[in-house]
Amino acid sequence: MSKEKFFTDLSSIRKAYYEKHYNEDQKSWGEIAKMLGTYQNKVRRDATKLGIKSRNKSEAQKIALKEGRIQHPTEGKKHSDETKLKISESQGEVWDSMDESELEYRSEIGRESWNKKTDEEKAEFLKKGGQAIQRAARxxxxxxxxxxxxxxxxxxxxxxxxxxxxxxxxxxxxxxxxxxxxxxxxxxxxxxxxxxxxxxxxxxxxxxxxxxxxxxxxxxxxxxxxxxxxxxxxxxxxxxxxxxxxxxxxxxxxxxxxxxxxxx
Known part of the structure; x- marks a missing residue:
């Protein structure tokens, strides 16, 4: 399909095209633009006018990783023991430097997270916690x-x-x-x-x-x-x-x- 003909088509035809390739096939705007022989921003702007919502950065990265279009930045990489030690020490220093109000704030975040859990999730969490303690005892x-x-x-x-x-x-x-x-x-x-x-x-x-x-x-x-x-x-x-x-x-x-x- 030529880009000249595509952008003069009825909006319903263009919208259906975007929905098929962007939403169903989970292609990126860059890939769709390449298929049409035009620019990514032009395709994205046209799709936005037609009511097609673009994925946020996190969603786009997940799909790109899944489809193999990009590689995870830490894939195949490992920290040296020296780096691990530095990370561990710095994290510990952060916790040690917290005053009572900061620790209470962290605790409050934990309580809020706990309260958002369903009764079933809480029961499962407590069950696994008890099993872990008993296993450690043995x-x-x-x-x-x-x-x-x-x-x-x-x-x-x-x-x-x-x-x-x-x-x-x-x-x-x-x-x-x-x-x-x-x-x-x-x-x-x-x-x-x-x-x-x-x-x-x-x-x-x-x-x-x-x-x-x-x-x-x-x-x-x-x-x-x-x-x-x-x-x-x-x-x-x-x-x-x-x-x-x-x-x-x-x-x-x-x-x-x-x-x-x-x-x-």
Whole structure:
């Protein structure tokens, strides 16, 4: 079709052409202009006069990616470990620099987002959250797994989730460094928040105290890591650094009785 004939056709014919190629076939104005042998802006202006609404930039990019007309700017690209570290640190610094009003504002945004969810969406979210917590209780949290890998990489002999029997009491220790008789317990939210109700929290804390007594009375070092902050790679690095300080202290001189309990 020549551009001279096309732009002298009835408006109904031109409109049907645009609807077919732009809306149904999801071609761009540039592609349609090329088909007509004319300029993109001329086609877009004509279509707008005929009531054809152009896609916004986001919609146009999605279609172009889907059709393979453009490539995603980050496709096939990866950040170096150094860049990832810088990004993680800068994000953490932003959160750390927020005052109470800014944190409350972020919380309010979260509450509004939650309130917009349907009852079904809320129920599904809570169900998955509960399952994740229970799964972490059985298999260990992400931090625990990374801590295990960190300690192994440093040459320590580490047992994970190994059961022990002390004073006729059977229990397991999250991580145990055999080289220095150090037990490490990683405490998620359910150890200090009523995730499963107040009664369960009281039972959990009583069990933790009893476990502390068994571990310490056996002569071990005990380190409890409390996940009180939002988990991030930056937070994990902080935990590893603090743990390494405690390990260095113990390796230098094993603490006397009464000074073998540490918290991070």
């Amino acid at each position: 298999t260990g949290s992400k931090l625990e797994k990374e801590m295990f890998e960190y300690l192994i990489s440093k040459g320590y002999r580490v047992d994970r989730h190994k059961e022990r029997i002390l004073k006729n009491e059977k229990f397991h220790i999250d991580l145990y460094i055999r080289n220095i008789s150090m037990a490490i317990e990683v405490d998620g939210r359910m150890h200090f928040e009523p995730v499963f109700g107040e009664e369960n929290l009281k039972k959990r804390q009583a069990a933790d105290l009893a476990k502390n007594g068994l571990i310490l009375s056996s002569g071990m070092i005990l380190v409890r890591v409390k996940l009180v902050k939002r988990e991030s790679q930056r937070f994990h690095r902080y935990i590893f650094n603090e743990l390494q300080k405690i390990i260095n202290l113990v390796e230098k001189q094993f603490p006397e009785e009464g000074k073998r309990y540490f918290e991070i």
